[in-house]
Amino acid sequence: MGGGGNRTAWLAWLESERRYGANTLAAYESDLDDYLGYAGGDAGSAPPDRRRFRGWLADMAGRGLARTTVARRVSALRSFYRFCGRTGRIDINDLSWLRAPRPPKSVPKPVSEEDARALLAAIFRRRGDDWAKQRDFALLMMLYGSGLRISEALDLTRRDVPLGDWLRITGKGGKIREVPVLPAIAEAVAAYVGACPFDGGPDAPLFVSARGNAFGARAAQRLVESLRLELSLPAHVTPHALRHAFATHLLGNGADLRAIQELLGHASLSTTQRYTNVDEAHLLRLHRETHPRSG
Numbered sequence: 001m002g003g004g005g006n007r008t009a010w011l012a013w014l015e016s017e018r019r020y021g022a023n024t025l026a027a028y029e030s031d032l033d034d035y036l037g038y039a040g041g042d043a044g045s046a047p048p049d050r051r052r053f054r055g056w057l058a059d060m061a062g063r064g065l066a067r068t069t070v071a072r073r074v075s076a077l078r079s080f081y082r083f084c085g086r087t088g089r090i091d092i093n094d095l096s097w098l099r100a101p102r103p104p105k106s107v108p109k110p111v112s113e114e115d116a117r118a119l120l121a122a123i124f125r126r127r128g129d130d131w132a133k134q135r136d137f138a139l140l141m142m143l144y145g146s147g148l149r150i151s152e153a154l155d156l157t158r159r160d161v162p163l164g165d166w167l168r169i170t171g172k173g174g175k176i177r178e179v180p181v182l183p184a185i186a187e188a189v190a191a192y193v194g195a196c197p198f199d200g201g202p203d204a205p206l207f208v209s210a211r212g213n214a215f216g217a218r219a220a221q222r223l224v225e226s227l228r229l230e231l232s233l234p235a236h237v238t239p240h241a242l243r244h245a246f247a248t249h250l251l252g253n254g255a256d257l258r259a260i261q262e263l264l265g266h267a268s269l270s271t272t273q274r275y276t277n278v279d280e281a282h283l284l285r286l287h288r289e290t291h292p293r294s295g
Contacts, residue, residue, distance in 0.1 A: 007032060032080050120140055123140070146263075147246035
């Protein structure tokens with residue numbers, strides 16, 4: 001059967017078997033026709049062609065179509081070819097490649113150096129117990145100064161203090177890494193431990209709540225959220241954004257990407273490379289200042 005017959009049969013199946021309404025049917029028909037109009041020839045009566053499909057995706061991108069529109073049109077095309085393959089109208093072996101392009105991964109939004117300093121300074125201007133302020137300051141210092149995940153910082157126990165020059169961290173998948181400890185971080189943690197009224201022994205959590213229980217991730221999120229609102233900082237300022245800031249500010253000051261990968265505990269360098277998109281202006285300036293041919 002020709003492409004027109006396949007198209008008609010598919011639309012009839014959508015209406016009778018899938019119970020699609022008139023508006024949905026019209027949308028699916030328009031989506032399929034967009035591809036058939038681009039591909040031309042025997043596109044409706046032969047197996048899908050990868051080169052034509054990639055060209056169609058590029059054409060839709062060139063027209064500025066929204067990602068959701070592209071995804072819907074590809075879904076309609078898959079439905080058409082699945083129907084044709086299942087009913088024996090077209091001999092089709094594989095449709096696994098016929099998918100909409102994946103959305104690009106979002107670029108991490110770090111906290112600026114100025115906002116990080118403001119966040120830390122604001123802790124001691126708040127009301128509350130002095131030891132709790134010391135705890136909040138020490139915790140955020142570890143996120144920003146050592147690049148720990150919030151879960152990694154909250155998993156620390158009293159056995160981990162006093163802090164030396166390096167701290168052994170067990171990260172995702174049980175991967176162990178060593179992270180450097182700045183003197184300011186060691187001092188902040190020591191001040192907190194000295195002021196904390198709770199001491200449950202070496203296996204007790206390092207960071208505790210007002211009742212002496214483990215300080216949770218949600219409490220840390222609420223802490224940063226309240227500070228953010230007080231200071232009118234951007235919505236992306238979160239505990240994890242401090243980890244992003246750690247990496248971005250190191251990169252901005254010339255640190256090696258491989259070294260940052262090790263410090264963050266990323267299994268893949270491609271994950272760390274996302275941070276290169278954050279500070280492109282600085283990297284361009286650094287390149288122009290340091291490359292031997294820049295002068």
